Amino acid sequence: MAETAKVAYLGPEASFSHAAALKLFPNAKIVPEKSFQDIFRIVEEGKAEFGVVPIENSTEGSVNVNLDLLAEGELKIVKETSMKIEHQLVSKAGSLKEVKIVFSHPQGLAQCRQWLQKNLPEVELSESSSTAKAAESVAGIPNSAAISSLLAARKFGLNILAENIQDNPNNQTRFVVISKKAAKPSGKVKTSILFSTKHKPGALFDALKALKDFGVNMTKIESRPSKKDAWHYVFFVDFEGSQESENVKKALEELGRHCDSLKILGSFEVI
Structure with missing residues (x-):
């Protein structure tokens, strides 16, 4: 990928x-x-x-x-990486007793749900567009705190009231790179697809059997509402x-025979 490329991410800095x-x-x-829509x-x-x-x-x-957004548009996934996510409770306050409201991205709040219930059960929770935006906001709001990164705490001059408050110590997030142009991957490669099937017995089984028949190892499956017809996925x-x-190629050809629609989201390197 070109080093001179322009790359967009969910800001502000330190997210x-x-x-x-x-x-x-x-x-x-x-x-x-x-x-994300932007x-x-x-x-x-x-x-x-x-x-x-x-x-x-x-x-x-x-x-x-x-x-x-991937389902609705035409962008391709061209690379993937995973990162360990460690959440800190950061604030201008000096102690947990001073905190009356906690801001974070919905994922940040969810990933620290048990810690919040145990340590700040009476505190109001408020959603932000990103963990970094939450940290930026609390820098100017008395008696508030944010769940965000150590980098965000440093950037916005905040105290760390509690470290590594994520409920799962092995908390990780997969990030993907999206682009208009498909990748030509090497190394460890994965492919993502999106498909729908007819409403008939065994339709999903018939589609997925193609992967087994041609020796393709599935690593994830998830359903989402199609947003076109009620109860259609x-x-x-x-x-x-x-x-x-x-x-x-052979697996996708066979899988496609059992689908109403099939969309290849991309083949990409995993780093």
């Missing part, structure tokens, strides 16, 4: 998405956006070559808004290998 973007593009022009939009419009978005957390599951599937591999 976990910012850290992922720097990991994936250490020498590129990294630009913050206010929402990231997809500017990549689709060609105003940025790449976007970096979280796709799944090991504790809370998929970031559904980004699955939906689409399936997101990840599997090992490239869409250019002969066995994958």
Whole structure:
């Protein structure tokens, strides 16, 4: 990927998405956006070559808004990486007793739910657009705290009231790179697809059997409402290998025979 590329991430600076973007593009022009929708939009419009978005957390599951945006648009997944996510409770306050409200991204709040219930059961919880935005906000709000990164605490001059408050010590998030152009991956490669099936007995089984029959190892499956018809679903599937591999080509051809729709979201390197 070109080092001179423009790369969009969910800002402001010091968000976990910012850290992922720097990991994936250490020498590129990294630009913050206010929402995931904005990231997809500017990549689709060609105003940025790449976007970096979280796709799944090991504790809370998929970031559904980004699955939906992938389903609705034509962007491709071109790379993936995972990062350990460690949450800190940060504030201008000097102790937990002073905190009356906690801000964070919905995923941040969810990933620290048990800690909050145990240590701050009476405190109001408020959602922010990102963990870094939460940290930026509490810098000017008395008796408030944010769940965010150590980097954000340093950037906005905040005290760390509690360290590593995520409920799962092995908390990780998968981030993907999106682009208008498909990748030509090497190394460890995965493919993501999206499909829907007919409403008949065994339809999903028949579709997935194609992967088994051609030796393709599925690593994830998830359903989402199609948003077209009530109680109609689409399936997101990840599997090992490239869409250019002969066995994958044959598996996708057979899988497609059992689908109403089939969309390849991309084959990409996992780093």
